[in-house]
Amino acid sequence: MKISLGRLIREPLFHFLLLGAAIFFLAGRVRNSSIGAGEKIVVTQSEMESMVVGFSRTWMRPPTQEEMQGLVDDYVREEVLYREARAMGLDQDDVIVRRRMRQKFEFLAEDLATHRSPTDQELEGYLQQHLDRFREEPSFSFEHIFLSREKHGASTEAEAKALLAELDGKNKDAIDIEKRGDTFLLPSRFEKTSAPETARLFGENFATQLATIEPGEWAGPIESSYGLHLVRVDARVPGAAPPLANVRDSVLRDLLNDRRKQELDAQYSKLRARYTVVVEPPEVPKVAEAR
Amino acid sequence: MKSPIGLSNLLALLLLLFVAGPLVAQDTGEPDKASLEKAYPSKQPYSPYADRHFPDRVYWGDTHLHTSFSMDAGAFGCRLGPRDAYRFAKGQEITASSGQPVRLARPLDFLVVADHSDGFGFFPLLLSGDPKIMADPQGQRWNEMIKNGQGAAAAIDIITSFGKGAISKAIFPVPGTTAFQGAWEEVIKAAEEANNPGRFTAFIGFEWTSNTGGNNLHRNIIFRDNASKASLVEPYTTQKPLGSDNPRDLWKWMSGYEEKTGGHVLAIAHNGNLSNGRMFPLIESFSGKPIDREYAETRALRERLYEVTQIKGDGETHPFLSPNDEFANFERWDKGNLDLTVLKKPEMMEFEYARSALRNGLKLEQELGVNPYKFGMVGSTDAHTGLTAIDEDNFWGKTSSSEPSAGRATHPFIKTSNATIMGWEQTASGYAGVWATDNTREALFDAMQRKEVYATTGPRMIVRFFAGWDFAANDANTRNPAVIGYVKGVPMGGDLTQAPTGKTPTFLVAALKDPIGANLDRIQIIKGWLDAGGQTHEKIYDVVWSGDRKPDAKGKLPPVGDTVDVPNATYTNTIGATELIKVWIDPEFDPLQRAFYYVRVLEIPTPRWTAYDAKYFGIKMPPEVPMKLQERAYTSPIWYTPEK
Numbered sequence: 001m002k003i004s005l006g007r008l009i010r011e012p013l014f015h016f017l018l019l020g021a022a023i024f025f026l027a028g029r030v031r032n033s034s035i036g037a038g039e040k041i042v043v044t045q046s047e048m049e050s051m052v053v054g055f056s057r058t059w060m061r062p063p064t065q066e067e068m069q070g071l072v073d074d075y076v077r078e079e080v081l082y083r084e085a086r087a088m089g090l091d092q093d094d095v096i097v098r099r100r101m102r103q104k105f106e107f108l109a110e111d112l113a114t115h116r117s118p119t120d121q122e123l124e125g126y127l128q129q130h131l132d133r134f135r136e137e138p139s140f141s142f143e144h145i146f147l148s149r150e151k152h153g154a155s156t157e158a159e160a161k162a163l164l165a166e167l168d169g170k171n172k173d174a175i176d177i178e179k180r181g182d183t184f185l186l187p188s189r190f191e192k193t194s195a196p197e198t199a200r201l202f203g204e205n206f207a208t209q210l211a212t213i214e215p216g217e218w219a220g221p222i223e224s225s226y227g228l229h230l231v232r233v234d235a236r237v238p239g240a241a242p243p244l245a246n247v248r249d250s251v252l253r254d255l256l257n258d259r260r261k262q263e264l265d266a267q268y269s270k271l272r273a274r275y276t277v278v279v280e281p282p283e284v285p286k287v288a289e290a291r
Numbered sequence: 292m293k294s295p296i297g298l299s300n301l302l303a304l305l306l307l308l309f310v311a312g313p314l315v316a317q318d319t320g321e322p323d324k325a326s327l328e329k330a331y332p333s334k335q336p337y338s339p340y341a342d343r344h345f346p347d348r349v350y351w352g353d354t355h356l357h358t359s360f361s362m363d364a365g366a367f368g369c370r371l372g373p374r375d376a377y378r379f380a381k382g383q384e385i386t387a388s389s390g391q392p393v394r395l396a397r398p399l400d401f402l403v404v405a406d407h408s409d410g411f412g413f414f415p416l417l418l419s420g421d422p423k424i425m426a427d428p429q430g431q432r433w434n435e436m437i438k439n440g441q442g443a444a445a446a447i448d449i450i451t452s453f454g455k456g457a458i459s460k461a462i463f464p465v466p467g468t469t470a471f472q473g474a475w476e477e478v479i480k481a482a483e484e485a486n487n488p489g490r491f492t493a494f495i496g497f498e499w500t501s502n503t504g505g506n507n508l509h510r511n512i513i514f515r516d517n518a519s520k521a522s523l524v525e526p527y528t529t530q531k532p533l534g535s536d537n538p539r540d541l542w543k544w545m546s547g548y549e550e551k552t553g554g555h556v557l558a559i560a561h562n563g564n565l566s567n568g569r570m571f572p573l574i575e576s577f578s579g580k581p582i583d584r585e586y587a588e589t590r591a592l593r594e595r596l597y598e599v600t601q602i603k604g605d606g607e608t609h610p611f612l613s614p615n616d617e618f619a620n621f622e623r624w625d626k627g628n629l630d631l632t633v634l635k636k637p638e639m640m641e642f643e644y645a646r647s648a649l650r651n652g653l654k655l656e657q658e659l660g661v662n663p664y665k666f667g668m669v670g671s672t673d674a675h676t677g678l679t680a681i682d683e684d685n686f687w688g689k690t691s692s693s694e695p696s697a698g699r700a701t702h703p704f705i706k707t708s709n710a711t712i713m714g715w716e717q718t719a720s721g722y723a724g725v726w727a728t729d730n731t732r733e734a735l736f737d738a739m740q741r742k743e744v745y746a747t748t749g750p751r752m753i754v755r756f757f758a759g760w761d762f763a764a765n766d767a768n769t770r771n772p773a774v775i776g777y778v779k780g781v782p783m784g785g786d787l788t789q790a791p792t793g794k795t796p797t798f799l800v801a802a803l804k805d806p807i808g809a810n811l812d813r814i815q816i817i818k819g820w821l822d823a824g825g826q827t828h829e830k831i832y833d834v835v836w837s838g839d840r841k842p843d844a845k846g847k848l849p850p851v852g853d854t855v856d857v858p859n860a861t862y863t864n865t866i867g868a869t870e871l872i873k874v875w876i877d878p879e880f881d882p883l884q885r886a887f888y889y890v891r892v893l894e895i896p897t898p899r900w901t902a903y904d905a906k907y908f909g910i911k912m913p914p915e916v917p918m919k920l921q922e923r924a925y926t927s928p929i930w931y932t933p934e935k
Contacts, residue, residue: 057525058466058533060547095422100469150868178770183872185753185803187347188771200397203806225806226869253484 041079043072051075106264113263114256124244126255133254134247137194138239140210144188144229145181147221160221160228167218167230184226192237202226211236345777346726346743350735351751352401353380353679354559354723355498355511355598355671359388360406360474362453364675365414366437366446367690371677373404373478377485377493380679387678388691396682396807397751399722400730401492402485404478405511407500408526409453409534412464412474423462430462443692447705451630453502456530466525466533475525479518486517488731497526499558501536505630506576507565510541510594511671515736516554523552537577539586542593557739561598561673563648564606565629568639571648571664573655587655587663596739599645599746599925600670600721602681602689607891607925608646611637616831617847618893618921622718622748631707649928650819650827653885656932657821667742667784667927668889670721670749681749683922684860686719686900693717697908700901700916715916719900720748724924726782742784745890745926750805756783756890758929760790762797767872772801783890784927789934790882796931800834801872802892802924810867812837812851812893812921816875820886831891834875837868853896855919860898860906867895882933889928893921 051071055063063071091097118126127134145163149156167175177188186201199207203225213219213233221228244251357364358372370388371379379385382398417424417434424430429452436445452458464470478495485493494513501508514521527544528534535541545556563570575582599606604624613619627634641647645668652664672681676694680687686695693699693714700715724745727738738744745754755773759780766775776782776799787796804811813836819829833848842848852866877888902918905911912918 054467057523060524060544060551095420148870150870178774181770183768183770183772183801183870185755185772185801185870185872196398201806226803 039083041076043075047075048072109264109267110260112267113259118252118255118259120244123248123251123255126258127242127244127247127251130254131241134242134250136237136240136242136246137196138211139192139194139237140198141191141193141234141236142189142210142231143177143234144190144231145177146184146226147228147230148182148184149227151182156228157221160230164218164220164230169217181230182227192235195239202229344728345773345782346728346738347773348727349724349751349753350400350492350727350730352399352403352492352723352725352735353671354403354494354496354513354669355405355561355601355673356380356402356677356679357406357498357673357675358404358677359414360404360412360478361498361675362407362410362413362417363446363450364406364677364690365418366433366442366449367675367692368442369676369691373406373481373677374484376404376677376679377402377481377491379677381485381491387687387694388676389694389696391694393678393680393685393687395680396685398491399679401494401725401735402679403494403496403511403513404482405496405498405513406474406478408497408528409500409530410458410463411497411526411528412470413462416464416470417462427459427462429459443690446690446692447630451505451632453500455505455632456503463530465530466528471525476522479522483518486732488729490730492730492732492735494732494736495521499527499529499541501529501538501541502629503529503536505628505632506567506569507562507629508536508538508560508569509562510538510558510560511598512541512545513557513559513736513739514554515556515732516552517732520552520554524548539577539589542589545593555736557596557736558594559596559598559669559671560594561601561671562603562606562629563597563643563645564604564609564624565627566643567628567633567635568642571642571651573642573651582655582659582663584659584661587659587661590663591661591665595666595742596669596744596927597645597648597666598671598673599668600718600748601673602717602720603673604718605720605748606644608644609640611640612644612647613829616829618891618923621923622720622920624712624716624718626710626712631705631710631712634709645925646817646819646829649887649889650821650829653819653821653887654825654827656885657825662930665930667739667744668746668925669723669725669739669744670746670925671723672721681719681721683719683749683898683900683920684903686717686903689717695904695907697910700904700912701910715901715912717900718748722747722749722751724751724754742927743782745783745924747924748920748922750808750894750922750924752805752808752811752892752894752924753801753803754783754890754892754924754926755799755801756926756929757781757799758785758787758796758888758931759799760787760794760797762799762874764874766799767801767874772799772872775799781929783929785929787929787931790880790931795880796877796888798834798875798877798888798929799872800875800890801870802890803870804868804894809862809894809897809922810837810864810869811871812867812895813848814871814873815891815893816888817891818877818886818888820881820884822884830879832875835871835873837866837871837895851893851895853919855896855898855902857898857902857918858906860902862895862897864895885933886931887928888931890924890926892924894923896921 052062055071147156147160152159195207195211198210206222206224209222210231213231215233215236218230218232220230222231356376358376359365359369360372368388375385380399380402382395384392384394387393417430418437420434425434433445433449482493482495496511496513499510499512527541529536541558545558548554548556560570569576572582605622608616608619609623609625610619625635648664652662656662672679675690676687678687688694688699702714703711704714704717705712724747725735725738726743727734755776757776757780761779769775780799798816800814800816802811802814814834816832816834817829819827821827836848837851840849854863854865896919899918899920901912901916
């Protein structure tokens with residue numbers, strides 16, 4: 001009599017036997033391991049302290065006497081079952097356990113990488129290598145006077161030019177710009193405002209034009225999203241490579257990040273070298289052959 | 292009423308008397324008045340910029356964004372985490388979960404990643420086929436559905452099950468578990484890394500998602516503090532026994548955090564429109580009793596802002612509640628509760644919308660002595676994509692399954708046996724504008740707490756709103772209206788009390804269009820008040836508008852016009868105004884009546900996101916789909932409270 005494997009698998013008697021065998025096997029292991037006998041579980045003071053901390057984090061108060069007893073009981077229960085489970089090898093094929101162990105290992109490796117703080121020299125070197133990432137945007141300090149097209153219509157340009165002529169050559173402090181031009185909801189003066197920021201506030205065109213204006217004198221008019229502006233640039237800081245002091249934190253963060261990655265890879269390839277890996281070719285099912 | 296400038300002078304003087312005084316006395320005898328005046332001249336300093344401590348910049352942000360750490364976002368296909376969300380908000384180009392490149396037109400100034408605390412980190416476990424989850428029939432079913440490409444259906448099932456409290460206890464991460472703690476640590480780390488004081492603020496936060504029976508009572512929690520304090524706690528959840536679905540318990544948790552750490556947190560509720568009458572109650576749904584003074588006091592303290600507009604509908608008011616408001620019917624979601632398990636009844640609406648809540652707040656203040664609904668207003672996205680992208684021409688949808696695609700508008704967004712919400716009903720909205728002195732966690736948080744904030748449905752128009760007793764028409768013509776605004780009045784979110792005899796409140800209101808957006812149609816002031824008989828009322832005033840339109844005999848202003856070319860999804864700024872400003876005096880003021888005033892700014896009509904979709908994908912939208920809209924801003928109110 002020929003019995004196919006598929007039919008056997010569906011056979012209830014086969015299930016029964018398999019189950020029986022499994023129970024027998026497990027029971028045997030539990031008995032054999034019998035690590036419980038004479039084993040000691042010590043709940044240390046520091047473990048109890050960490051239970052209190054854990055509880056307080058959730059409840060935002062320390063546990064009562066009864067709750068503390070509950071925590072200790074639960075800890076003991078967990079410890080007993082943890083030891084027994086390990087003795088039975090239940091940690092072997094568990095995806096979560098495996099992943100957690102891998103994670104812990106990686107944390108260790110990462111700790112190694114960041115254990116030693118980089119020296120200033122190393123930071124400086126890293127900054128020079130990745131200047132693009134840390135470059136400071138150009139920025140302006142400027143004052144402006146707004147002229148509304150809605151108020152002045154076709155004569156807005158002419159009015160702007162007339163006002164510019166009036167301002168021309170005048171001492172900086174001789175003009176109260178708060179009293180000139182039209183009502184406007186943005187401030188009259190901007191300090192060290194970056195080019196992208198200026199574009200966000202006034203529109204792209206304004207920022208582009210502003211970059212071409214020589215510091216010192218009133219100039220313009222230049223067009224924003226709102227109307228015309230006379231502007232006086234006080235200071236223009238071109239985009240520049242920053243000194244380390246200005247970007248130290250970001251450089252440190254990026255450098256450590258890189259180091260972590262490198263350390264992980266280095267560790268892994270060292271360990272990987274100890275193993276021979278065989279990837280089995282896929283088994284070709286019979287059906288596929290027949291096709 | 293003290294303006295910040297007056298206050299700072301006063302402080303300077305006190306400092307001089309208490310600190311400098313004794314020193315001066317020791318060396319040169321008592322200071323005389325003349326020498327004091329020389330040190331602190333009473334007139335305005337020569338430099339107009341000196342001595343200004345008021346906020347002169349508005350910072351833009353989103354207080355409510357979800358990433359893959361939220362269980363439902365993950366189920367809908369979101370694969371972007373908090374770090375990606377912050378990078379995107381800073382203006383970097385990234386790849387969306389749907390595989391498409393995406394970038395903002397302009398970076399934001401701040402962002403709160405607010406993932407659901409319930410099931411924090413649940414989704415990564417579900418997706419990876421965690422054995423514990425696979426051992427549970429429900430978890431296994433969801434895992435299978437997602438693997439078979441039915442992620443959206445799984446997500447809705449997850450949300451519905453959560454609403455019913457029907458998620459198996461065995462598979463749900465709760466505070467204290469590794470999955471939960473790990474997710475919270477990641478959220479904190481991402482915020483700490485992205486936070487760059489002065490340039491970009493990344494707040495630590497989470498969403499407390501009270502949703503019993505599918506009724507939306509959600510609140511976002513925002514920390515003023517950094518990791519050293521925030522990591523001392525774990526986010527509060529709604530699942531018993533560790534959490535609770537009752538806001539009173541959330542407020543207790545907030546107090547607990549503040550007492551324990553010395554830190555500060557605030558809560559912002561959202562989507563009253565999906566609460567089926569429970570968001571702004573007169574009768575508490577949890578006890579069945581009228582709300583008491585303790586509830587009112589705590590809510591007023593803990594919930595100083597309300598998220599009035601977002602993708603799941605705009606919540607300012609409803610045509611049923613405001614039949615005389617011609618702009619009330621705007622992007623409304625009014626079919627039922629969050630999961631559409633219970634349909635809407637008209638009598639629920641009074642307790643769902645911001646304007647009616649502000650009105651009921653006046654009534655409750657009369658009865659209880661405290662106004663529980665004295666909130667300022669912000670807009671935010673509530674996007675579940677990791678992408679805070681709600682510009683009409685760059686709208687990335689509520690969930691990753693509604694990221695741009697030819698069919699997203701015409702597929703149902705939620706469908707139950709009761710009702711259907713179509714994809715096109717998603718609202719591309721909103722952002723929060725914050726008047727702060729600096730772009731830091733502290734400065735922005737403090738501005739939120741004093742309600743100096745406003746909501747927009749997306750555009751970044753600048754809006755100022757001041758109230759005082761002495762604004763004169765000419766104050767609207769000063770070069771920088773904010774100076775006079777702070778000197779003579781209080782800003783949005785503030786209070787007027789004790790009307791001087793014979794005086795009427797005056798308001799200075801101004802708006803400047805979004806620099807890359809549409810022109811403005813009009814500014815309105817919306818007033819609500821409580822009459823002597825205990826009834827509340829509302830009235831809408833057109834205060835200033837573009838062009839030379841004249842109101843008709845009934846006082847109705849003609850529409851601004853319409854330049855929208857729907858097939859091409861364009862418009863022109865040939866109508867409307869770039870800037871509007873006016874001093875307005877309440878013509879019907881009664882010093883004995885409690886009142887609130889807030890501003891609504893309307894843009895000219897522009898193409899809705901559905902028009903941009905139709906053009907890009909070359910599709911025809913069904914006739915019921917709106918293709919244009921008038922974007923708007925709502926400011927926090929200013930309240931008038933009579934003397935006792």
